[in-house]
Amino acid sequence: MGMEIGLWRIDDGIQQVELGDMPSEEQLEALLERDPTILGERLLIIGRQIQTDRGKRLDLLGIDSEGALRVLELKRGRAPRDAVAQVLEYGAWVQKLSHEDVVEIFQSKSSGTAFEAAFEEVFGFGPPDEINSGHKLTLVSTELDRDAQEIIEYLDSAYQVPINVVFFRYFKDGDQEYIARSYLIEDAQESIGQRKKSAKTRETWNETDWYVSFNRSWDDAVRYGFISAGGGEWYSNTLRGVPQGARIWVCVPKTGYVGVGIVTGSPKTFEESHLASIKELDDLRYGRTDSEKEWVLPVDWQQTVKIEDAIWEKGMFANQNSACKLRNQFTLDILFRTFEAEEPNVIETGQKSTLAERMADSAPQVVVEENGVERLVPLR
Secondary structure, eight states, X not given: OOOXXXXXXXBTBOEEOEEEOOOOHHHHHHHHHHOGGGGTSOOXXXXXXXXXXXSOEEEEEEEOTTSOEEEEEEOSSEEOHHHHHHHHHHHHHHTTOOHHHHHHHHHHHSSSOOHHHHHHXXXXXXXOSBSSSOEEEEEEESEEOHHHHHHHHHHHHHHOOOEEEEEEEEEEETTEEEEEEEESOTTOOOOBTTTOOOGGGBOOOOSSEEEEEOOSOHHHHHHHTEEEEOSSHHHHHHHHTSXXXXXXXXXXXXXXXXXXXXXXXXXXXXXXXXXXXXXXXXXXXXXXXXXXXXXXXXXXEEEEOOGGGOBOOTTOOOOSSSEEEOOOHHHHHHHHHHTTOOOOOOOOTTOOOHHHHHHHHSOOEEEEEETTEEEEEEOO
């Protein structure tokens, strides 16, 4: 069963355009790989003809702007009920893919382009922390037999499985070729597991490096050795969660990374910090009302650059929070290379890293999650 679609040309009278046979699966696959927006949304194609752990080949695997994966299985003619079982099997395999697995598949299928850079090229921003936090299943065909349709509609309505069918029709008008698209289920379910978080959907954190977004005076921060955030709890909470001994990488929004340093003390309000006695600093710039206090972290800068020399490459990590763990290895590799910083030592059994030792000497802390970001909060 398929969606009946007709096409008429009206520029010179009214003439129905001939309905033709859909090109081969390979041609349709190549077309979708080249421009997946034909499906109705923007996607980055991770790979084509991807071999699963059972030796089968998934036609196309894509990813959307939120990090959910899209399984695309193509059938040129009428799709039978067996095709439903096939796409469900691919979904069972895809849900087990870790963040690293997805990046590795992309790199093995790409021509040297980094996953993060390709993601930003498609969506205009870097990938989220979580990759494969959910997935959708899409069967692409010209027709669908009745049994298959009833199974798909049952899975969608009774069990909220995000499985759908995209119907394509091929038209030929002289030398001109057209395809038309429609969906079996117009209001399909959201991704499986979209709200479920898992350690494997994120890159591994090295337990040392933190990202800090900074929109105050960079000259002040470098000269007096600090990072700050204020304007309300939402802005300052994450910064206050950065522990003493952490290595922070400072990013100026819409500009790039400008410095790396070690946090040398616990967070304090501007009035309580070493900055309050510095006459050159304008209290109006950093001081806030009681409900919007400016919080300050003292920093020993290891290396800094001027704003005009900020480091930024397409695909690098950026976040709206004032601070969060920096997990993105693509970004870290660029920063390690550019700032000539050493990669943190891996913690060995029975040993402590420098960061762990420093944290042990600092105030007790607890890990909490807020707005999807884990952070350490001092116990009070």
